Amino acid sequence: xxxxxxxxxxxxxxxxxxxxxxxxxxxxxxxxxxxxxxxxxxxxxxxxxxxxxxxxxxxxxxxxxxxxxxxxxxxxxxxxxxxxxxxxxxxxxxxxxxxxxxxxxxxxxxxxxxxxxxxxxxxxxxxxxxxxxxxxxxxxxxxxxxxxxxxxxxxxxxxxxxxxxxxxxxxxxxxxxxxxxxxxxxxxxxxxxxxxxxxxxxxxxxxxxxxxxxxxxxxxxxxxxxxxxxxxxxxxxxxxxxxxxxxxxxxxxxxxxxxxxxxxxxxxxxxxxxxxxxxxxxxxxxxxxxxxxxxxxxxxxxxxxxxxxxxxxxxxxxxxxxxxxxxxxxxxxxxxxxxxxxxxxxxxxxxxxxxxxxxxxxxxxxxxxxxx
Amino acid sequence: xxxxxxxxxxxxxxxxxxxxxxxxxxxxxxxxxxxxxxxxxxxxxxxxxxxxxxxxxxxxxxxxxxxxxxxxxxxxxxxxxxxxxxxxxxxxxxxxxxxxxxxxxxxxxxxxxxxxxxxxxxxxxxxxxxxxxxxxxxxxxxxxxxxxxxxxxxxxxx
Numbered sequence: 001x002x003x004x005x006x007x008x009x010x011x012x013x014x015x016x017x018x019x020x021x022x023x024x025x026x027x028x029x030x031x032x033x034x035x036x037x038x039x040x041x042x043x044x045x046x047x048x049x050x051x052x053x054x055x056x057x058x059x060x061x062x063x064x065x066x067x068x069x070x071x072x073x074x075x076x077x078x079x080x081x082x083x084x085x086x087x088x089x090x091x092x093x094x095x096x097x098x099x100x101x102x103x104x105x106x107x108x109x110x111x112x113x114x115x116x117x118x119x120x121x122x123x124x125x126x127x128x129x130x131x132x133x134x135x136x137x138x139x140x141x142x143x144x145x146x147x148x149x150x151x152x153x154x155x156x157x158x159x160x161x162x163x164x165x166x167x168x169x170x171x172x173x174x175x176x177x178x179x180x181x182x183x184x185x186x187x188x189x190x191x192x193x194x195x196x197x198x199x200x201x202x203x204x205x206x207x208x209x210x211x212x213x214x215x216x217x218x219x220x221x222x223x224x225x226x227x228x229x230x231x232x233x234x235x236x237x238x239x240x241x242x243x244x245x246x247x248x249x250x251x252x253x254x255x256x257x258x259x260x261x262x263x264x265x266x267x268x269x270x271x272x273x274x275x276x277x278x279x280x281x282x283x284x285x286x287x288x289x290x291x292x293x294x295x296x297x298x299x300x301x302x303x304x305x306x307x308x309x310x311x312x313x314x315x316x317x318x319x320x321x322x323x324x325x326x327x328x329x330x331x332x333x334x335x336x337x338x339x340x341x342x343x344x345x346x347x348x349x350x351x352x353x354x355x356x357x358x359x360x361x362x363x364x365x366x367x368x369x370x371x372x
Numbered sequence: 373x374x375x376x377x378x379x380x381x382x383x384x385x386x387x388x389x390x391x392x393x394x395x396x397x398x399x400x401x402x403x404x405x406x407x408x409x410x411x412x413x414x415x416x417x418x419x420x421x422x423x424x425x426x427x428x429x430x431x432x433x434x435x436x437x438x439x440x441x442x443x444x445x446x447x448x449x450x451x452x453x454x455x456x457x458x459x460x461x462x463x464x465x466x467x468x469x470x471x472x473x474x475x476x477x478x479x480x481x482x483x484x485x486x487x488x489x490x491x492x493x494x495x496x497x498x499x500x501x502x503x504x505x506x507x508x509x510x511x512x513x514x515x516x517x518x519x520x521x522x523x524x525x526x527x528x529x530x
């Protein structure tokens with residue numbers, strides 16, 4: 001039997017996908033206190049799914065396996081927290097002082113660089129660029145400390161309790177994830193059933209591949225940066241590598257912040273030799289290039305199967321619509337909505353599936369009205 | 373779309389032991405496979421899948437009957453009539469080729485469905501269970517091939 005088979009999402013469906021992604025990012029920004037724990041819960045779910053499966057194979061039920069897996073994970077978290085908290089509390093003042101020292105070191109390097117450029121360029125010298133930038137940064141820093149910092153600290157403090165949701169969400173994903181998938185599939189008419197199973201599988205595959213790719217990318221970035229920083233001779237290269245690799249989760253902005261962080265450390269640790277700071281910038285650009293052209297296509301890019309132009313475009317849209325949260329969420333949200341949109345457009349444009357569903361409804365109607 | 377489940381949603385799941393494909397699994401292994409199953413009800417005359425559909429799942433009959441049909445030009449040819457305990461659509465587990473025939477319920481029936489991707493996942497997470505099922509499947513296909521060679525049935529290509 002010959003079938004009219006739709007080949008994929010058309011331009012209209014793609015407009016819908018991009019629009020839905022933008023709308024979702026805007027809405028997620030409004031409930032970020034819920035979205036972030038959900039995101040971390042999802043990462044924990046994909047991280048814990050494998051040990052839970054091993055426990056199930058050892059003969060435990062899904063519920064018992066989920067209880068044990070999340071229980072051990074929670075104990076490890078509490079243990080790590082209990083171990084780190086006293087150390088962090090003891091060094092809290094020191095951390096603040098160190099932070100200020102590194103900030104001053106970074107500003108000093110910037111000032112030195114601009115003054116060196118002024119000596120080379122008459123235009124910059126006439127424009128008093130170094131003085132203008134220094135006074136702007138001083139004013140911005142003061143304004144930030146007075147106006148933005150307290151509200152930022154308050155909002156972070158308000159978010160912290162909601163982050164406790166993450167392990168709970170991971171637990172329920174592990175315990176009831178498959179049940180929820182079956183519940184969703186049961187709600188779908190027979191004609192669309194196999195397509196829906198495929199859709200659910202694709203959504204799961206996309207999110208799993210994205211988050212696993214993200215973890216792999218973070219490890220690769222952290223290792224490369226740590227090795228590079230160690231060669232350059234910076235202090236705590238591994239810590240810096242991990243922090244900057246995690247910051248890179250936020251597209252563009254995260255990398256810039258990470259780079260600034262490393263440059264500040266380099267400028268403070270080696271105040272007399274700006275070449276170390278420039279070498280750090282060179283290392284960052286090198287890792288960024290490796291990231292964009294080798295690591296990213298091998299990890300996240302492969303998982304999302306997305307055209308690079310759409311990816312870059314949506315990163316800008318995400319940043320414009322939802323700020324830093326948008327930059328963080330845009331790729332996984334776009335990946336999931338893309339899978340849903342493509343499948344829905346294929347199903348909606350398949351006349352045979354619609355005809356089968358109409359036939360099944362007629363049969364059901366005949367069955368319930370037979371003796372009336 | 374049924375948002376609040378079906379009337380049989382809270383009933384106990386049908387045992388898989390009566391289905392030949394899973395008859396070799398132990399009591400410890402059975403819950404792993406039970407967790408993967410979906411249960412569907414079809415009315416007499418309802419199409420389960422069409423010839424040319426992407427094969428995403430394998431079906432097993434818990435109750436009722438299903439006929440396997442092939443459309444040759446304008447003519448409809450029945451290849452097989454399957455009863456409770458039998459499976460169909462099994463080639464979906466092996467390849468991603470389109471369905472070679474149509475499956476239609478001839479009586480009201482309950483089917484358990486296993487999604488191919490779940491089976492592929494089972495190969496990685498529970499290779500022992502997956503190999504038992506694969507062996508049963510190979511035996512089942514071999515039986516169908518022998519029947520087809522003997523001219524009794526022609527449904528060895530689902």
